[in-house]
Amino acid sequence: MKKxxxxxxxxAGGQGSRLGSLTSSIAKPAVSFGGKYRIIDFSLSxxxxxGIDTVGILVQYKPLILNKYVGTGESWDMAVADGGVxxxxxxxxxxxxxxxxxxxxxxxxxxxxxDLYSPEHVxxxxxxxxxxxxxxxxxxxxxxxxxxxxxxxxxVPIEEASRFGIMTADDEGNIVKFTExxxxxxxxxxxxxxxxxxxxxxxxxxxxxxEDHDSEHDFGKNIIxxxxxxxxxxxxxxxxxxxxDVGTVDSYYESQMDLMDxxxxxxxxxxxxxxxxxxxxxxxxxxxxxxxxxKALISNGCTVYGDVDHSILGSGVxxxxxxxxxxxxxxxxxxxxxxxxxxxxxxxxxxxxxxxTEIGDADGKIVVYGTSKLSx
Amino acid sequence: MKTIGLISANYQGKGFGELTExxxxxxxxxxxxxxxxxxxxxxMANSGITTIGIVAPYTSGSLIDHIGIGNPWSLGxxxxxxxxxxxxxxxxQAEGRRFLIRDVxxxxxxxxxxxxxxxIISSSTDVYNMDYxxxxxQHSESDRAMTVVYKKVPRxxxxxxxxxxxxxxxxxxxxxxSAEGWGNYFIDCCIVNREFMLEFLKWFGALEYMDFFxxxxxxxxxxxxxxxxxxxxxxxxxxxxxxLKVNQDMTDYVIRNEVFCNPERTIYTKTQDEAPVFYLxxxxxxxxxxSAGCTIEGKVxxxxxxxxxxxxxxxxxxxxxIMMHCHIGKDVVLDNVICDKYVTINDGVKIFGxxxxxxxxxKEMTI
Numbered sequence: 129m130k131k132x133x134x135x136x137x138x139x140a141g142g143q144g145s146r147l148g149s150l151t152s153s154i155a156k157p158a159v160s161f162g163g164k165y166r167i168i169d170f171s172l173s174x175x176x177x178x179g180i181d182t183v184g185i186l187v188q189y190k191p192l193i194l195n196k197y198v199g200t201g202e203s204w205d206m207a208v209a210d211g212g213v214x215x216x217x218x219x220x221x222x223x224x225x226x227x228x229x230x231x232x233x234x235x236x237x238x239x240x241x242x243d244l245y246s247p248e249h250v251x252x253x254x255x256x257x258x259x260x261x262x263x264x265x266x267x268x269x270x271x272x273x274x275x276x277x278x279x280x281x282x283x284v285p286i287e288e289a290s291r292f293g294i295m296t297a298d299d300e301g302n303i304v305k306f307t308e309x310x311x312x313x314x315x316x317x318x319x320x321x322x323x324x325x326x327x328x329x330x331x332x333x334x335x336x337x338x339e340d341h342d343s344e345h346d347f348g349k350n351i352i353x354x355x356x357x358x359x360x361x362x363x364x365x366x367x368x369x370x371x372x373d374v375g376t377v378d379s380y381y382e383s384q385m386d387l388m389d390x391x392x393x394x395x396x397x398x399x400x401x402x403x404x405x406x407x408x409x410x411x412x413x414x415x416x417x418x419x420x421x422x423k424a425l426i427s428n429g430c431t432v433y434g435d436v437d438h439s440i441l442g443s444g445v446x447x448x449x450x451x452x453x454x455x456x457x458x459x460x461x462x463x464x465x466x467x468x469x470x471x472x473x474x475x476x477x478x479x480x481x482x483x484x485t486e487i488g489d490a491d492g493k494i495v496v497y498g499t500s501k502l503s504x
Numbered sequence: 505m506k507t508i509g510l511i512s513a514n515y516q517g518k519g520f521g522e523l524t525e526x527x528x529x530x531x532x533x534x535x536x537x538x539x540x541x542x543x544x545x546x547x548m549a550n551s552g553i554t555t556i557g558i559v560a561p562y563t564s565g566s567l568i569d570h571i572g573i574g575n576p577w578s579l580g581x582x583x584x585x586x587x588x589x590x591x592x593x594x595x596x597q598a599e600g601r602r603f604l605i606r607d608v609x610x611x612x613x614x615x616x617x618x619x620x621x622x623x624i625i626s627s628s629t630d631v632y633n634m635d636y637x638x639x640x641x642q643h644s645e646s647d648r649a650m651t652v653v654y655k656k657v658p659r660x661x662x663x664x665x666x667x668x669x670x671x672x673x674x675x676x677x678x679x680x681x682s683a684e685g686w687g688n689y690f691i692d693c694c695i696v697n698r699e700f701m702l703e704f705l706k707w708f709g710a711l712e713y714m715d716f717f718x719x720x721x722x723x724x725x726x727x728x729x730x731x732x733x734x735x736x737x738x739x740x741x742x743x744x745x746x747x748l749k750v751n752q753d754m755t756d757y758v759i760r761n762e763v764f765c766n767p768e769r770t771i772y773t774k775t776q777d778e779a780p781v782f783y784l785x786x787x788x789x790x791x792x793x794x795s796a797g798c799t800i801e802g803k804v805x806x807x808x809x810x811x812x813x814x815x816x817x818x819x820x821x822x823x824x825x826i827m828m829h830c831h832i833g834k835d836v837v838l839d840n841v842i843c844d845k846y847v848t849i850n851d852g853v854k855i856f857g858x859x860x861x862x863x864x865x866x867k868e869m870t871i
Contacts, residue, residue, distance in 0.1 A: 163780040164796070203777070388782065396779045397799070403779075409576065409772055411764035412536030412795040412808075413781065414755060421789055427780040428537075428796050431760075440780070 130210040132245040134267060134324070136180050137238070138171055139231055140255035141188030146376050149476060153500050155187065157255030158194035159380075160459045160477055162387045162396060163427040163442050166197055167374060168255045169405045172204045172213075177401045178263040180251065182211035184241055186234040188218060188227060193502055203406035216241060230345030236334040242327065250330055252323040252347065258383045259371040260394065260401055266324055266365045269301075276329035276360040277352070279303065280322035282367045292318035293348050295364050303362040306352050317364055320371060323347065329360065370394045381474060381494050384440055384457055388425050410443050418449065427460070434464070448483065456487075461503060476500040505644050506620040507636075507695070508584070509548040509556040513541060513567060513628040514591030515602045519743045522866030523844055527566040530628035532747070533827045533845070535754050535764070536795035536810050539570050540741060541628040542773045548624060549577040550769040551636035555584030557614045558628075559591040559607045576772040587614055602627045602692055605719070606712035609705055620698050625716075627692035631739030631750050633763040633771060636695075639732045643695045650696035650720075651730035652676060654688040655738045664742055666690040666717065668731060676729040679721035688731070690717075691738060737762055744842060748862050751808040751825045754793050778811050786817050795828075802832065816851075823859070841865065 144156030151159060157168035168185075175183050183206065187194055194215075200206075201213030216238050218227050228234035235242075235252070242250060249270065251263055270278035281295050289310065296305035296315040307313070325333075333351050337343050343350045355362060370393040372383040386394050396403045410429025415421065422437035429444035434451035442460035447453060450467040458464065459477040468481055471488030472495065475481065479498030489495050513530035523532055530541040541558075548556050556579060560567055573579070574586030589611040592604060603625065608615075615623065622643065624636055634653075643651040654668055663682035668690050671677050679690070708719050720727060737759050739750035753759050764771060778797025783789070788803040797812035802819030810828040815821060818835040825842045826832065833851035840857035843849070844867040853871055857863035865871060 397782060397797070402777075404777055407775055407777055409770055409775060411754075411760070411771070412793045414760060415789040415792050415794060415804075417791040419789065421783045421787055423785050424783040425780040426783065426794075429765075436783075 130245075132182050132211065132247040134180060134249040134251055134263075135182040135184070135211075135242065135245050135247045136175050136251040136253055136263075137184045137186065137235055137242070138168070138175075138253045138255050139234060140168060140185050140194060141191075141228055141234060142256075143189040144256065144375065147374075147380060148377065149496055149499060150377070150380070150474070151190075153190060153193075153502060155189050155191055155194045155255075156374075158197055160442050161258070161374070161380075162384050163425050163440050164407055164460075165396070165403060165405045167258070168194070168198070169204075169403055170258050170260065171253050171255055172198075172201075172206070173401075173403045174259070174261055174263060175251075175253075176204045176206060176404065178261075180263060181206055181208050182214075182245055182247075184214045184216045184238055185255070186216050186228065186238065188234075191215070191217065197406050199406060204404045211245070214241065230343075230350075231347045232334060232337055232343075232351050233345035235330070236338050236345070239331060239334060242331075247327050250325050250327050252321075252325065254321045254373070256374055257320070257322075257371065258374055258394065259367075259369065260403070261367065261369065262401070263324075266322075266367075269363070269365045270324045270326075273301070273363050274361065275324075275363045276326055277355060277362045278324045278365050279352070279362065280320045280367045281317040281364045282320055282371055283316050284318045286313060286316045289313035289316050289318065293321075295319055297364045301363045301366075303356065303364055306348075306356060308348060317366070319348065320367060321348070321373075322367075324365075329355070377474070377494055377496060381457065385438075385455075388423060388438075388440070408443065416449075419447075434466075434468075442477070459500075461501075462498070470497075473497050477502055505622070505640065506618075507551075507553055507622040507624055507640055508614075508618050508620040508698075509553045510608075510614070510623055510625045511541065511544045511548070511556065511558045511628050512591075512603050512607065512625070513564070514559045514561040514604065514607050515627075516561075517629070517742055520747075521744065521864045523744065523747075523842070523864060526563070526867065528561050528563055529741075531564075531567040531570055532629070532741075533810060534631065534741075534747070535751060536793045536808050537776075538771065538773045539567075540631070541567065541571070542771055543631055543633065544626045544628045545571070545574075545577050545579075546769070546771045547632075547634050547636060548626070549579065549772065551624075551640070553624065553636070554579070554581060555587070555618060555620070557587040557589050557611065559589050559611065561591050562593060564588075570774050572774065576774055589614060601715040601718070603716035604712075605705070605708060605714055605716055608701075608716065609709055609712050612702075612705060615698055615701055615705075618698070622695050623698050623701055624695045625693070629741050630691065631741065631753075631763065632691070632734070632736055633766060633769055634693075634734055634736060635769060639695055642732055643730065646674075646730050648675075648728040648730040649700040650694050650727065651732050652690055652694040653732050653734050654690050655734050656687060657689045657738075659686050663689070665692070666721070670731045674730055676724060676731050678724065679717070688733075689738075691734060693734075695732075739763075744862050744864055745860050748823070748825060748840065748842065748859070751793070752806060752823070754808065755791050755806065776811055784817075787815075802836075810845075824862075844869075847871070 140157040374380040413430040416433040420435040427443040433449040434447040444461040448466035465483035476498040478501035579586040669678040801817040802815040837854040848870040
């Protein structure tokens with residue numbers, strides 16, 4: 129196997145329970161996003177756009193659609209001879225099998241995989257972040273500082289800092305303190321859950337953590353505090369730009385709307401640093417004779433007879449005559465009947481909405497409608 | 505009953521002007537995201553055919569770029585797969601003729617090396633979605649050398665190609681020109697026994713400058729030829745006005761569902777992975793087909809808009825076909841216009857063609 133400078137490990141096994149019915153039958157990274165994308169597209173595209181061609185994807189919760197979607201990685205130019213994408217589920221050994229118990233435990237169980245490529249550095253990513261970046265910039269900082277660990281951080285308003293894992297750094301960027309959800313934060317640098325470890329340091333930390341039976345085997349709770357304690361070289365990398373964790377229905381909704389409302393910050397239309405996806409082959413969309421389209425993002429394969437205003441339609445969606453879709457996101461292959469009114473809602477994948485249905489909350493809360501019927 | 509496929513792309517059409525100056529008719533863009541050859545290829549792939557040869561002309565750059573190793577049609581295989589075969593120079597001048605014997609002769613190994621029972625032979629430039637399995641079944645249950653596919657068409661003017669007379673027991677008795685007979689239009693597709701094809705090439709190799717069907721037509725008393733009726737939508741593309749029409753046919757609910765939205769028989773094409781279409785306030789789109797990657801601020805009516813087209817505010821695009829990467833400026837008016845790829849129409853320009861004679865704007869032009 130060719131030696132790699134840096135490979136990525138993408139944590140994609142969590143359930144994402146705060147997304148409710150959106151993840152009832154699908155892992156969070158595979159949830160539809162922005163019409164034709166799935167959440168994982170952003171991280172995978174960042175990798176390929178940064179020249180990282182070897183990615184381990186750690187799966188556990190309902191991985192069927194995710195596995196099918198990632199496939200050989202060809203859609204992200206990752207069907208390469210040395211490297212490529214590897215789906216890494218929990219597995220059994222001579223002494224039985226175990227589920228991944230935590231983020232660090234998932235990586236621990238794949239030490240052999242990482243050793244195959246004997247990389248100098250390992251980039252740890254979450255499969256549920258929306259952002260565009262070049263990881264090389266972070267890697268440069270990591271290497272220049274000869275760090276054991278570099279943590280990507282973003283400035284948050286100090287009054288919101290108590291919702292995040294907060295890094296306190298000195299003037300040179302060395303991390304001096306890490307506090308999970310501090311009551312009285314002394315820094316506004318929030319950890320984004322994106323780490324670059326030097327592989328020997330991470331390897332050692334994982335082996336030790338595995339022996340520690342009090343550990344929850346979590347990067348934030350266990351690995352980082354222990355490395356700090358051991359006076360390892362931990363530094364921050366200050367990320368600038370658009371970054372969203374789509375862990376809640378509100379953030380999932382808002383960051384999708386940003387694709388059309390805030391193109392300056394998160395641009396999926398530009399040809400540089402493209403966001404790639406594994407798109408099924410749909411015919412182009414058809415807009416009917418009576419349709420009225422306001423501001424909208426509409427994907428391939430849609431058939432629109434009704435009105436769409438400030439909304440996103442996923443691939444293969446049908447909007448029946450007389451229906452009015454406003455401030456909403458219709459996930460792929462949902463069929464909206466005639467004379468429906470949908471206001472500030474998310475309609476799950478493949479849901480059939482009967483004629484004259486009204487969806488929307490009087491208080492303006494985002495409604496998630498229907499149970500996904502996924503097709504592969 | 506193994507069947508392989510042979511697609512002829514080594515011919516041009518007359519009257520396509522600049523659209524076919526640098527590309528073969530088979531790779532003319534169609535329907536927002538397709539090329540004409542996608543239909544022949546997808547029909548075969550969807551009918552379980554996994555070995556397909558394409559006879560390509562020497563102007564096949566755009567065709568090869570589009571098809572690659574055939575992955576969208578699942579033809580990147582170890583067993584069988586896609587064979588791009590060079591056609592003869594003669595082909596590109598051969599208007600109207602689609603299956604030159606010398607093209608087949610030149611690639612005779614394609615037939616010799618395979619052990620298939622049958623070969624489906626198809627042209628590459630008409631729009632239809634057909635399941636070949638019933639054709640293969642009918643043919644294999646007959647004792648005929650070949651079975652040709654036809655479509656019943658209403659009477660029209662000056663139809664290029666052949667119409668067939670069929671006897672009561674289903675044998676093809678005569679190939680007519682449109683002046684001689686009308687009704688059963690031969691859609692340039694047939695299934696033939698592979699062994700018969702090899703024999704045929706032995707007998708008629710000396711007539712290599714002729715078209716396969718011109719020879720068949722003169723030997724219907726010797727060759728036992730059957731007929732199979734195709735009842736679906738058939739979009740014939742023989743002129744720019746046809747091209748405009750078949751693009752507009754795509755907005756018909758029934759045709760769109762039959763040809764493009766059949767989950768059992770997807771029309772495959774090369775994917776470009778563009779972003780969803782971005783509609784901005786002020787856009788007004790009616791009865792049109794729009795492809796991914798477009799940004800629309802103007803008015804679009806009865807038109808087909810290909811990938812990554814920008815239509816600026818105040819622009820009006822009516823009854824037109826705008827191919828990929830075009831830029832339509834502010835307050836432009838286009839009516840019955842076909843813009844090839846990468847055309848720029850500057851602010852305020854107004855161009856009017858007609859249904860019968862659409863204005864064609866050549867690739868990469870700025871107006």
